[in-house]
Amino acid sequence: MKKTLIGFFAVSLLSILNVSGQETFKVMFYNLLNYPLEDAVPNREDDLELILSNYQPDLFLVCELNNSTGADNVLNITRSAININFEMATYVSNTSDDSGSDQNDLQNLLYYDSTKFTIEEELIVPTDLRDFNIYRIRLNTIDQDTNPIDIYVVICHLKASSGVENAQRRFEMVQELDAYLNTLPEETNILLGGDLNLYTASESAFQELLDGTNNIVFADPPNRVGSWNNNVNFVDVFTQSTRTQNGLGGSTGGFDDRFDFILTSENMLDTSDVTYVPDSYQVYGNNGLASCYNRRINSSDCGTINSQFSFEIRDALHNFSDHLPVTLSLETDATLLSTKDVSLVDALSLEKNIIDYNIFIYINSFELLNEQLYVFDMTGKRVKTLRTNTNTRQEYDLSDLQNGLYILAAPNSNLNPIKFIISH
Structure with a gap:
């Protein structure tokens, strides 16, 4: 597809x-x-x-x-x-x-x-x-x-x-x-x-x-x-x-x-x-x-x-x-x-790609700890900035965002962005 x-x-x-x-x-x-x-x-x-x-x-x-x-x-x-x-x-x-x-x-x-x-x-x-x-x-x-x-x-x-x-x-x-x-x-x-x-x-x-x-x-x-x-x-x-x-x-x-x-x-x-x-x-x-x-x-x-x-x-x-x-x-x-190069497989992943109110993110690289992640909507507008901590599994509240398709990106790395859907 x-x-x-x-x-x-x-x-x-x-x-x-x-x-x-x-x-x-x-x-x-x-x-x-x-x-x-x-x-x-x-x-x-x-x-x-x-x-x-x-x-x-x-x-x-x-x-x-x-x-x-x-x-x-x-x-x-x-x-x-x-x-x-x-x-x-x-x-x-x-x-x-x-x-x-x-x-x-x-x-x-x-x-x-x-x-x-x-x-x-x-x-x-x-x-x-x-x-x-x-x-x-x-x-x-x-x-x-x-x-x-x-x-x-x-x-x-x-x-x-x-x-x-x-x-x-x-x-x-x-x-x-x-x-x-x-x-x-x-x-x-x-x-x-x-x-x-x-x-x-x-x-x-x-x-x-x-x-x-x-x-x-x-x-x-x-x-x-x-x-x-x-x-x-x-x-x-x-x-x-x-x-x-x-x-x-x-x-x-x-x-x-x-x-x-x-x-x-x-x-x-x-x-x-x-x-x-x-x-x-x-x-x-x-x-x-x-x-x-x-x-x-x-x-x-x-x-x-x-x-x-x-x-x-x-x-x-x-x-x-x-x-x-x-x-x-x-x-x-x-x-x-150059941008910081993060090339580890599965350095950033989601527990689920269709979420209700909270998103669960897995961080599998120290390069992404204590860093910022950005959430973009379909128009290209950045709607959330998430600050990571030192945990492998991290939870963030996205209940204020409307239903739709979004992008999660790590701006300081070369990782591919991840698409996810919010469906309350």
Whole structure:
């Protein structure tokens, strides 16, 4: 059974760990397909939760968010599916003017693990159609005050559709981005995730991004540069369309296009303080099978018994969006701040998950003694703070809480939250 969607707020106490070694961060970009206004597929939030639970990104970049309600819903899903420390950047409606059609309900946004990153700056580069949303994030390292490691995360959605006029509009949008990037130092770390709607690498918008004379030169991490559209030789980097059936929203063309990308500045391939992990670029849900060409992603043609991505994952991807997410990993030798790590099995458990007035909690780790536990309701509001003692079995009065579903979380540990029901 897929997880019930629960929202709850993150509270974390950072402490310095005297540990060294390489840190790795997982990044995902995903076109959310007009979320939440597109409702042809019911309960598709459950599909997104399954996808995020499986991949566990540290940075989650999205486009095609319709409104602040959708933004908050996705935040709650990240907290339930990944961890309670997830936060989101400021939701801002599109500021760019599209006089040709009403596209101002397609927003970009960044979600991130707040134990690993902090947002230092939020910027917008407008175009004639849709904004480039740019976030300067900082790694939470032990020496961030004296030796900060920053990454500029660019999220975008270029003009859709084929044809000379649309290709020109994509190029002009990228020119606006380059005008801003030219104000940054050449060694700046840039991560760009977007639905670029490109049919071929020879298109001027893509060539502008890779232009070696620019201040910031982008690289295609998998180095799969070519003419992608309807070319089965590039099936391993195809991202659209997951569908062939009408009536689900989005494109129905089957698997034949590379529209979605994560690009990095060239320095992030090898010389930066935070670099791309070689061979980590992947289209999530794409098993790289030539037989998947022009098929729906949950078709038997798109997976075998030995494939990495199961039918369950591919079916969730098919149901949630007409695009597949793109993923890669980054790494650094810097030492991060971290939450206290409690990894004992059954360190925190409940006597019963359906209670009347009192809740009985078992504490099986000294790490959780004399600590705080939080109770969250379904809206993400913290409704109780419980202080543990030194007993193994501890009782707390929750008679003042209304009937419903709640979450018990240990904010100073990496333990998964526990769901329980109050039924008076």
